Each structure stands twice: as C-alpha cells, then as structure tokens.
Amino acid sequence: MGAAPEVEIAGALLDTLVRRAREAAPRECCGLLIGTGPRVASVVAARNVATADSRYEVAPEDHFAALRAARAEGLAVIGAYHSHPSSAPVPSPTDLADAVAEFLYLIVGLVPAAEVRAWHLVDGNFVPVGLVRT
Ligand SMILES: [Zn+2]
Incomplete structure (x- = not known):
C-alpha cells in the first residue's frame, strides 16, 4: 500500500496544534x-518525556491511552505530531532516525512563521504529503 497523496484535517485542529506548539x-x-x-x-x-528541549518522545502511557480512545471510536492512531519551536516544519535527522513506516507525521514549525506540514516515510526518506484544510 502506498502513502496517501494527501490528508484531510479540520482547520480548527491545525489551529490547536499551533497553539500547543506555542x-x-x-x-x-x-x-x-x-x-x-x-x-x-x-x-x-501527549507528555513529551524527552530530556532535551530539541527532542520529543511520546510518553508510553499516553500512547496507550490514545490507542484505547481510537479503538473506542472505531478509529486508529494514524500518526504523530510534534513541534519545531525555533525552526521550520521540516523533519530533522533525529525525526528520520525515529520514524516508523505507515505513520503520518505532522510537524508544527514556528519559525519564520507558524506552519504545519505533513510527511510520510517512504523507502527510508520523508516525503511531503499534501494537507487539505477542511
Ligand atoms: Zn522534529
């Protein structure tokens, strides 16, 4: 199965991500x-349990809670989001090293301006995914 060419997300959810990043x-x-x-x-x-400011690591219990919440609604955990407080929404080498296939990654960049971009891992590299604001 190939990566979806684009992903739909409500504008209110994008606004929520930018607010959480700030x-x-x-x-x-x-x-x-x-x-x-x-x-x-x-x-x-989710709680970020990474010790460094420029890293993120989803708390395992929060990941399990999200899995349960998704299942209860007949949905799935389809990806993860994190922020880049002082750079653009482009995956870092660390993001690439930690990435898993079939997951959708949303990154919120705050510099130079607030922007959310979507990425998929394909053959070991991140490729951009179109984000359709609904
Ligand atoms: Zn990152």
Whole structure:
C-alpha cells in the first residue's frame, strides 16, 4: 500500500496544534493523530518525556491511552505530531532516525512563521504529503 497523496484535517485542529506548539516552546510539544485512512479526526496531546528541549518522545502511557480512545471510536492512531519551536516544519535527522513506516507525521514549525506540514516515510526518506484544510 502506498502513502496517501494527501490528508484531510479540520482547520480548527491545525489551529490547536499551533497553539500547543506555542504553549510548549521552547520545548517541543507532541501527540498522536487519530483518524481513518486519509483523514485526521482528532489530535491527542501527549507528555513529551524527552530530556532535551530539541527532542520529543511520546510518553508510553499516553500512547496507550490514545490507542484505547481510537479503538473506542472505531478509529486508529494514524500518526504523530510534534513541534519545531525555533525552526521550520521540516523533519530533522533525529525525526528520520525515529520514524516508523505507515505513520503520518505532522510537524508544527514556528519559525519564520507558524506552519504545519505533513510527511510520510517512504523507502527510508520523508516525503511531503499534501494537507487539505477542511
Ligand atoms: Zn522534529
């Protein structure tokens, strides 16, 4: 199965991600994306248990809670989001090293301006995914 060419997400959810990124700065915020196929239905905040400011690591218990919440709604955890408080929404080498296939990655960049971009891992590299604001 190939990566979806684009993903739908409500504008209100994108606004929520930008707000969480600003609140967490200078640390990165992170969380899980719940949905089905090419649509993000909700964004679940998770604790970032990474010790460095420029890293993120979803708290395992928050990941499990998101899995349960998704299952209860007949949905799935389809990806994760995190922020780049002082750079653009482009995956870092660390992001690439930690990435898993079949997951959708949303990155919120705050510099030079707030912007959310979507990425998929394909053959070991991140490729951009179109983000359709609904
Ligand atoms: Zn990153």
